[in-house]
Amino acid sequence: MYEEKSDNSTKKLVKILVIVGIGIPVLVELMTLFNLINVQIFEDEKDVNSNDTNVTEVRGFGEGDTLFANQESAVLIDQLRVKVSAQEWRFALGITSMDSTSQEKLQIRVDSLRLQSKKILLGIDSSSWEVRQTVPAQIYGEWALPNGDIPTKLFVSIEQQEADSTTRVSQEIPLHKIPVRYNQE
Amino acid sequence: MPDEASKSTNSNESGKSWEEQDPDIVREVTIDEYKPYGTLTLTLIYFAIVALMWVFMYFVEFAGNAPSIIE
Amino acid sequence: MTFIHKYPKAAKVAKANFIVAFIALAIGGFFGFVQALHRTNVFRGFFNSGEYYTLLTGHGVLLALIFTTFFIAGLFVWGVTRSLDREPENLAYTWSWFWLMTIGTIMATVAILGGLVPDSSIRAAVLYTFYPPLQAHPLFYIGLALVVVGSWMAGADWFWSYRKWRGENPNERIPILSFMTLFTMLMWYVCTIGLALEVVGLLIPWSLGLVTEIEPLLPRTLFWFFGHAVVYFWLLPAYYVWYAILPKLSGGRLFSDSMTRIVFIIFLLLSTPVGYHHQYADPGISVGFKFYAMASTLLLLLPSLITLFTVVASMEHGARQRGGKGYLKWIGKLPWDRPAFVGCALAGIMFAAGGFSGMINASMNINLLIHNTIWVPGHFHLTVGTAVALTFMAITYWLLPQLTGRKLKHKTLALIQPYAWFLGMTLMSNAMHRAGLAGVPRRTAEPEYMGFEFEPIFGTMTEMKWQIAIGGTILTISLILFLWVVVASWLAGEKSDKPVDDHIPEPLSGVEHTPAILDNMKLWFTLALVLVILAYAFPLWEMVADGIFSPGALPRPS
Numbered sequence: 001m002y003e004e005k006s007d008n009s010t011k012k013l014v015k016i017l018v019i020v021g022i023g024i025p026v027l028v029e030l031m032t033l034f035n036l037i038n039v040q041i042f043e044d045e046k047d048v049n050s051n052d053t054n055v056t057e058v059r060g061f062g063e064g065d066t067l068f069a070n071q072e073s074a075v076l077i078d079q080l081r082v083k084v085s086a087q088e089w090r091f092a093l094g095i096t097s098m099d100s101t102s103q104e105k106l107q108i109r110v111d112s113l114r115l116q117s118k119k120i121l122l123g124i125d126s127s128s129w130e131v132r133q134t135v136p137a138q139i140y141g142e143w144a145l146p147n148g149d150i151p152t153k154l155f156v157s158i159e160q161q162e163a164d165s166t167t168r169v170s171q172e173i174p175l176h177k178i179p180v181r182y183n184q185e
Numbered sequence: 186m187p188d189e190a191s192k193s194t195n196s197n198e199s200g201k202s203w204e205e206q207d208p209d210i211v212r213e214v215t216i217d218e219y220k221p222y223g224t225l226t227l228t229l230i231y232f233a234i235v236a237l238m239w240v241f242m243y244f245v246e247f248a249g250n251a252p253s254i255i256e
Numbered sequence: 257m258t259f260i261h262k263y264p265k266a267a268k269v270a271k272a273n274f275i276v277a278f279i280a281l282a283i284g285g286f287f288g289f290v291q292a293l294h295r296t297n298v299f300r301g302f303f304n305s306g307e308y309y310t311l312l313t314g315h316g317v318l319l320a321l322i323f324t325t326f327f328i329a330g331l332f333v334w335g336v337t338r339s340l341d342r343e344p345e346n347l348a349y350t351w352s353w354f355w356l357m358t359i360g361t362i363m364a365t366v367a368i369l370g371g372l373v374p375d376s377s378i379r380a381a382v383l384y385t386f387y388p389p390l391q392a393h394p395l396f397y398i399g400l401a402l403v404v405v406g407s408w409m410a411g412a413d414w415f416w417s418y419r420k421w422r423g424e425n426p427n428e429r430i431p432i433l434s435f436m437t438l439f440t441m442l443m444w445y446v447c448t449i450g451l452a453l454e455v456v457g458l459l460i461p462w463s464l465g466l467v468t469e470i471e472p473l474l475p476r477t478l479f480w481f482f483g484h485a486v487v488y489f490w491l492l493p494a495y496y497v498w499y500a501i502l503p504k505l506s507g508g509r510l511f512s513d514s515m516t517r518i519v520f521i522i523f524l525l526l527s528t529p530v531g532y533h534h535q536y537a538d539p540g541i542s543v544g545f546k547f548y549a550m551a552s553t554l555l556l557l558l559p560s561l562i563t564l565f566t567v568v569a570s571m572e573h574g575a576r577q578r579g580g581k582g583y584l585k586w587i588g589k590l591p592w593d594r595p596a597f598v599g600c601a602l603a604g605i606m607f608a609a610g611g612f613s614g615m616i617n618a619s620m621n622i623n624l625l626i627h628n629t630i631w632v633p634g635h636f637h638l639t640v641g642t643a644v645a646l647t648f649m650a651i652t653y654w655l656l657p658q659l660t661g662r663k664l665k666h667k668t669l670a671l672i673q674p675y676a677w678f679l680g681m682t683l684m685s686n687a688m689h690r691a692g693l694a695g696v697p698r699r700t701a702e703p704e705y706m707g708f709e710f711e712p713i714f715g716t717m718t719e720m721k722w723q724i725a726i727g728g729t730i731l732t733i734s735l736i737l738f739l740w741v742v743v744a745s746w747l748a749g750e751k752s753d754k755p756v757d758d759h760i761p762e763p764l765s766g767v768e769h770t771p772a773i774l775d776n777m778k779l780w781f782t783l784a785l786v787l788v789i790l791a792y793a794f795p796l797w798e799m800v801a802d803g804i805f806s807p808g809a810l811p812r813p814s
Contacts, residue, residue: 010593010668010671011593013593013668013671013672014592014593014671017592017671017672017675018592018675020675020679021602021674021675021676021678021679022602022675022678024679024682025678025679025682025683028682028683028686029609029682029686032686032690035713035714035715036241036713036714037241038714039713039714040241040244040245040713041241041244116707202761203759203761204577204761207507207757209507209578209591210507210577210578211577211578211579212577212579213577214508214573214576214577215764216764216765219573219576219764221511221568221569221572221573222583223568223572223575223580223582223583223584223586223587224565224568224569224572226583226584227568227584228564228565228568231564231608234612235612235615238612242622245622245625246621246622
């Protein structure tokens with residue numbers, strides 16, 4: 001037991017300590033609760049709307065999307081993956097032409113791809129770029145990625161050979177989230 | 186039953202309970218006269234907060250119309 | 257006459273444990289301060305971001321494992337000796353467990369601090385959970401294993417005292433202080449089976465290079481077999497203080513002896529088979545077992561709610577004896593000017609708040625909202641960081657005079673300390689919870705990402721960052737006050753025959769109303785084992801069948 005009875009100065013100190021040491025914490029927590037409920041319940045709709053507009057702005061292309069839709073020869077992304085194995089990360093891309101009649105005159109090229117880290121990989125550097133099939137035109141390529149990096153944009157061009165001329169159209173394709181798959185090898 | 190009081194190193198004056206020796210204690214409250222209304226009040230406040238947050242969770246989880254877990 | 261005069265040998269053992277505990281507290285606390293400034297980018301000049309993980313490991317291991325274990329050992333030596341009225345049975349044995357734990361602590365600490373020495377090959381930046389494939393120097397794992405073995409021996413020491421006492425008092429009920437000690441240690445024996453299997457069976461051979469590959473899911477599962485019960489190993493001694501000592505500090509008596517025993521029994525039964533609730537996001541464990549763990553976890557709220565009731569009722573009894581009236585007015589009559597009381601009471605309030613975020617963590621669906629975010633450290637700084645740590649600090653103000661025979665010095669500083677801790681922790685933990693809701697990850701030296709902004713639900717990230725840094729600083733000041741008061745009182749406190757009122761009155765509803773079956777340790781220990789086997793046997797068998805040392809085994813989604 002403490003012998004000295006709490007004198008006036010101790011009483012004053014306790015008062016200050018209770019106000020600062022317990023009062024401020026209670027205030028902080030009440031404000032947090034109020035703000036949470038306020039935002040979640042009363043500002044819900046506004047928030048969802050503003051999010052929606054953001055999403056449509058940044059939404060990029062993904063597997064199954066059509067490129068050059070406004071051109072004569074549209075093509076389809078039929079594979080878009082990041083393949084992960086213990087050794088390395090590889091980006092795999094497959095493109096197919098939609099229209100089997102025009103394919104002989106069609107050439108698809110991936111000029112370059114831009115990574116999350118702002119690095120650029122050139123399409124021609126790809127060692128395993130192969131033509132899978134000619135009818136319909138289908139190409140497939142893989143790039144070794146720096147570990148943990150993901151492509152964010154593709155620069156693709158198609159060349160359409162007409163009777164007398166060649167039209168070349170390039171497109172910048174922002175990519176949606178790319179599925180990352182673990183490769184067991 | 187081992188009596189903690191007898192084990193205590195406090196030099197108890199025999200016959201006097203601990204409450205009677207402590208100058209801060211105004212009166213001894215026995216178990217029969219003790220009614221913990223204050224505890225009941227605090228417990229109800231605690232449950233009220235839990236219930237309020239439980240209701241609030243409905244809005245977080247279901248009424249927001251947005252997935253809370255994004256794959 | 258106080259404890260040291262009556263039981264000088266036990267007092268020496270308890271003091272030795274406290275010295276190690278407080279050194280660990282000082283180092284670990286300093287690391288916490290550095291982290292609070294580093295990850296908020298307020299000041300990053302102490303160490304570089306690579307070394308952050310070494311500090312984080314040091315903070316977790318030194319505080320959550322070393323400070324707690326040694327303080328608990330000191331506290332239990334005090335309680336067992338006092339309630340059974342006997343010194344330790346064999347001092348050579350008692351000191352051997354103390355030194356074993358201390359040597360283990362030094363080994364683990366050297367391994368961790370090695371990470372701060374440039375070009376050192378001794379490192380252990382594996383964080384408190386030491387998940388493979390993060391690998392530490394063998395010194396770290398062996399050191400921790402020695403600490404655990406030492407703690408087993410300590411438990412055996414208390415059971416030894418109990419058996420001797422039982423021989424002399426065949427018809428007595430187990431005194432409440434010993435009851436709480438023995439049940440806490442029974443729970444510790446159950447849960448450390450998992451840790452022992454993990455560290456000795458997997459991690460030590462792997463870190464020594466005897467095996468080269470290790471399956472990641474099995475050691476994680478074994479860790480959490482131990483990892484949730486360990487939080488109750490920290491918490492139950494705080495409950496021990498709240499049940500046995502806090503009522504007296506409030507001026508009253510423990511409300512009910514049988515409630516106390518029931519609570520400890522429920523913790524023995526349910527602490528271990530809930531480990532999967534730390535693995536809700538782990539693949540390879542079926543949802544059914546996670547669900548079983550969730551149900552058991554929510555059942556664990558029951559003993560904590562019983563505690564809320566019993567402890568508050570005991571405090572109210574004290575307040576009414578001190579002249580308190582009304583429904584809430586009595587709270588003002590509690591001794592808010594005594595540091596030991598204030599610390600325990602504020603720790604209890606913080607624990608009630610920790611219950612709120614704990615319920616969210618425990619629920620399988622909403623856990624995923626906050627999984628692996630800074631919300632989680634925000635939560636456990638309320639529970640282990642305040643409910644446990646502040647209780648231990650506060651009760652030191654009451655125990656230290658009994659162990660040293662010296663009065664407490666600097667009572668004003670000692671009084672400011674718990675209030676400062678409460679303020680600092682509210683600021684820090686509140687901001688950590690909110691930042692977690694915004695998705696800020698835990699265990700990250702630089703939680704900043706290019707081309708990405710966190711979106712807080714309300715407020716700004718800058719405001720949260722400063723709230724964490726300021727809260728952490730106030731906590732550090734509070735810690736320095738505590739250490740200063742302890743060192744000054746220990747070395748220069750006024751010697752006295754009765755430095756503190758150490759009398760513990762009998763409970764209001766005493767042991768004579770407690771059913772005898774509650775003291776049946778064999779029954780409850782067996783039941784605890786059965787529940788653990790139900791929860792763990794099948795999944796563990798599956799994982800082992802999958803190949804213990806084959807990391808290629810596919811985690812199977814359920």
